[in-house]
Amino acid sequence: MMQTLPTLKKVTTTALVLLGLLTASCKTTPATQSPAQGALVSAQDSHIAYQGRIGHAGPDAAELYWSGTTIRLNFEGTTVKAWLKDESGDNYYNVIVDGDSLHLLRPDTTRRAYTLTYNLPEGKHTLELFKRTEYDRGKTQFYGFELGSDTKLLPPPAPQKRRIEFYGNSITAGYAVEDNSGKDQPDSTYTNHYLSYAALTARHFSAASHVICKSGIGVMVSWFPYTMPEIFDRLNPALPESKWDFTKYKPDIVVINLLQNDSWLVKRPEHDEFKRVFGTTPPSQEFIVNAYRSFVQQIRAKYPDAQIICMLGNMDITREGSPWPGYVQQAVAGMHDTKIHTLVVPYKNTPGHPDRQEQQQLANSLIRFIESNISW
Template identity: 40%
Template sequence: MMGIKPLCMGLVFLCVTIQCTERKKTIDSNQEYQLISPDHKGLVYSGRIDFSNPKEPILYWAGTSVAATFQGTTIRVKLEDNGENYYKAIIDGDAAGAIEIDCHAGANTYTVADHLEDRPHTIELVRRTDSTSPATKFLGFLIERNGHLLESPTNDRLKIEFYGNSITSGHGVLDESGENNDNRATWDNYYAYGAITSRALNADYRCISMSGIGIIKSWYPLTMPEMYNRLNPNDKNSRWDFALWTPDVVVINLFQNDSWLIEQMDPVPKEKEIIDAYKNFVSTIRGHYPEASVFCVLGNMSAAVEGSPWPGYIESAVDQLRDFGDQNLYFLIFPYRKTKAHPTVVEQKEMADMLTSYIKTTLKI
């Protein structure tokens, strides 16, 4: 097996990063193991996933997950990746002891757990990196030959969807120094405020985010109004079928990148244009989800600093949309944190606590 290296997360979290096993071919052919195909009915998927080939589903978005309940002592996962992504594998809900998978280029098998008690276990595989990284093919789980998959529990959970940028993605969340935010090893959507909020609400979670994206201006030639409806975020011809999944709650956290970049535009948009752009995006989302409660939030980076006009732009957009009859629309600002870079785990948790409380109070849940 290749070397196992620690991933320093700080705080109280403890996990290791595991690289692919060099025994991949042996594992695949060894009669002691069986492949749980990606199209097995016992698997539970969450996120916008490309199932055009159900035996090789493609994962693009941060927070996308695959879960299963199995009887056995060993669990492994097969992924095909270009080597730029990170995944979290959680056994029996123990996130503190999660295995962090540092993907290697090509199709590889990763050992998640050996020598478990021979009893039912759960596994959840979660994509840590966002759609600025290339896609990953999920090729299935491997369990020992005498193990088996159990039926996973299902329920009518609250459904919540987030539209956002690097803050929502969890960009640099593990980098407490603030010096290595662009190192994808420090990205972990599991500890972003949206994912934490969803777990606190026991909600089915979707994250439509991309680091660097804005509504009017991004760090690249793609904006959220152009990307929000894609299955593959990097394919302009790709389309998501909104009929497949309808959220009860939508959270929009955008305008941070716009606030940095808008002065580079020629001409620079005026206040009314900025407000109208936000209104148009919210109205577009409302067109897909007429019954959803939509929370328009901002922060906790520099766009939310005291004296910034950007909270006012969003508040004005929300007020105007309410005046036009959309009463299921809400506004919240996460206080500016004087962080060196992107919000850390602690700061993401603070946002999540604030948002969770606001949603519970507002919706009386």
């Protein structure tokens, strides 16, 4: 049985077909062996390279939660399928072949195989599955790759020498970055972390990237009943008991771009979350500075040697006359840590979330700052 999946515009000309193909089950191959042509490559196979906080659903599946989580494979041949099952059917993945082809894959809630590459030219190829949507769309289970009869694995991609970690809100998530209507629509079709300043910066430096972000989240208060300090240390962000092992990934640089939602909500005493967190009295400047400093100190405790960039922008939190850049600068100054920096990106002066051009402007500012201030 063959089912055509939703596909967005093709970016380059490499021949890929995204078809949802329900196929017969295959026996998994142990990670210690090199899979034969036509075999199913287990999710635990050492030929597969992961990026991001990856969980495990039993011995045969990896779980993907966070924006920017990536699965990479090197191979020689023409055809590779991925066995996937999505929790909600509302997640989207970019399928990237040889670094220059981009297609959209939307796995459904049935475990099945999806053809990712088809009719490629002979030779060696790279394949990347990139999670563009946020964790509130549910997790995806990845059971492994299925190779075509003419396809064989090559050694896995080498680990990147540079490492970055991002903590952010909708700006970092790439919320509505592909909504050209100006309506800032929340549908997951329009969210694409691949086009966010975070992903653009990581690719510029050929760096590995871990991304901990959620639209609407704040440091003190969010549009929902939890904040970044409550979830920053989770593996599965939906489960409070699911904790990430910080020894598994040591970033050279940590970028924190938060407070945009705080800056809105502290002015909304009628909102339920304002009432829950602050009661009837807005937070003082001292409270805001201490709350932000406390979160940065939590990050510093996890990564004693990392360079930390406390970034703001480019929505109205950095509008001329805004007090929030001063709050961040005061918080950082009070820590007397020469490896903690501030970067304020000017207000984009347009409504809604950053579009593609404005995300690129954010990336350009961050890239210039890193190149000018950090040796790595």
